[in-house]
Amino acid sequence: DAGVIQSPRHEVTEMGQEVTLRCKPISGHDYLFWYRQTMMRGLELLIYFNNNVPIDDSGMPEDRFSAKMPNASFSTLKIQPSEPRDSAVYFCASRTGTGGSPLHFGNGTRLTVT
């Protein structure tokens, strides 16, 4: 079990640029979640997928944010254009569909927008 894999680990970009974060969930997991973590707001759920279908994107802060899951083994979170207030650590997590199944987190992508 390789765990949830996120890339890149660190991303530094200038305001206005497009940023793409990537995630490979654990094989066999039906659910994939994207979270954002900041000192001010803690852990925020941005969006989650079930069987590659977006279920709830109410946590996506603005239209500048979009997420896709083209297949069961890959998801992206895109920010276009990026702004300094998007600086945060972005986590991807996955789990099975069973009630009580724990979330497995990746190590996150630390995004800095200058």
Next chain:
Amino acid sequence: AQSVTQLGSHVSVSEGALVLLRCNYSSSVPPYLFWYVQYPNQGLQLLLKYTSAATLVKGINGFEAEFKKSETSFHLTKPSAHMSDAAEYFCAVSDSLGDYKLSFGAGTTVTVRA
């Protein structure tokens, strides 16, 4: 939706002393409950989970938590703190139905004094 309250954003303990982290949830139906730990520059890792099999749950690294329905609490304890326990700890509660989405508390940072 479920909600979680963690009392105390920072806890400082001496090495060898009891660690007690408090968590209260809002629910009229016994939910699924979790404690996660986050070490610096890492994702969240599962410490333990409650899924109604037993009210006292043992987790990794000597931690345990007790589910008390009457108090809607799920406090985390460790009898003797170790320097390696310095981290941030998150309590989380799952919806009882549907997609079993997790709601996280704000987190408690534990500092261990030598």
